[in-house]
Amino acid sequence: MKDGLNFVMGVNLVIWFGIAFYLFILDRRIKRLEKTSMDSKR
Amino acid sequence: MIVKVLLTVWMGVVIAAAFLYAESAAGFPGETSRILFFHVPQAWVATLSFLLSMIASCIFLARRRVKADHLALAAAEMGLLFCILATASGSIFARATWGSFWNWDPRETSIVILLMIYGAYFALRSAVPDAEKRRVFAGVFSILAFVTVPFLVFVVPRITASLHPENTMNPAKPGMDPKTLKVFLGSLIAYTGLFVWMLRLKIRLLRLEGSRDPEIVEGEME
Numbered sequence: 322m323k324d325g326l327n328f329v330m331g332v333n334l335v336i337w338f339g340i341a342f343y344l345f346i347l348d349r350r351i352k353r354l355e356k357t358s359m360d361s362k363r
Numbered sequence: 364m365i366v367k368v369l370l371t372v373w374m375g376v377v378i379a380a381a382f383l384y385a386e387s388a389a390g391f392p393g394e395t396s397r398i399l400f401f402h403v404p405q406a407w408v409a410t411l412s413f414l415l416s417m418i419a420s421c422i423f424l425a426r427r428r429v430k431a432d433h434l435a436l437a438a439a440e441m442g443l444l445f446c447i448l449a450t451a452s453g454s455i456f457a458r459a460t461w462g463s464f465w466n467w468d469p470r471e472t473s474i475v476i477l478l479m480i481y482g483a484y485f486a487l488r489s490a491v492p493d494a495e496k497r498r499v500f501a502g503v504f505s506i507l508a509f510v511t512v513p514f515l516v517f518v519v520p521r522i523t524a525s526l527h528p529e530n531t532m533n534p535a536k537p538g539m540d541p542k543t544l545k546v547f548l549g550s551l552i553a554y555t556g557l558f559v560w561m562l563r564l565k566i567r568l569l570r571l572e573g574s575r576d577p578e579i580v581e582g583e584m585e
Binding site for chain 1: 367370371374375378379381382383394560561564567568571574
């Protein structure tokens with residue numbers, strides 16, 4: 322296992338978990354907006 | 364929620380396995396063959412998105428359901444995004460193996476044409492102010508755009524001499540290392556899951572925008 326490969330894997334993992342974290346936050350925000358929209362319709 | 368957490372972990376495992384478990388293929392400089400686990404699933408998701416956009420457009424044109432138009436738009440957007448990612452990752456591979464980021468290889472040229480066609484889809488959507496007309500035009504355009512996909516993705520690069528390592532890394536061909544195949548299939552599943560997650564987010568967002576002000580923003584790209 323080359324050192325460079327470890328680094329690339331680390332960068333890939335950091336980027337992926339960053340994207341996943343962003344998607345989770347986005348999901349929660351959209352859910353909140355949907356709830357507000359539903360409440361205002363009622 | 365559980366599915367999303369599982370997908371997050373699954374993708375992490377796939378990334379780790381791509382570097383720690385799978386072995387690099389012979390005949391490629393250094394570790395460049397590992398791009399297979401990222402580049403090919405990106406291209407697969409792009410093709411799947413364009414297909415989904417075309418099917419949703421057909422449904423919209425037949426039944427005039429706004430939901431179908433939302434799906435067509437969201438799928439086209441995901442398709443364009445993953446197509447750009449596949450082009451970028453392929454370009455990095457090209458630099459490492461062929462010495463240049465861009466070589467105007469048949470595969471590269473056809474992907475540029477595809478990007479331009481789907482770029483035009485969004486240009487068309489933003490150019491038509493009337494919501495109903497916009498949806499109809501975009502639906503027809505999406506169907507016509509998809510007609511070119513099989514030619515540009517599968518036919519053109521295969522009937523012309525190409526630098527693209529098709530035969531060496533195509534999983535359908537016998538001889539792929541079992542470890543590589545496992546990680547590759549795992550990556551295909553992970554990317555497809557990611558695509559579904561992002562697609563659903565985009566559709567929910569379009570629905571919210573539509574309910575807020577249907578005439579101005581419904582179905583439009585941000």
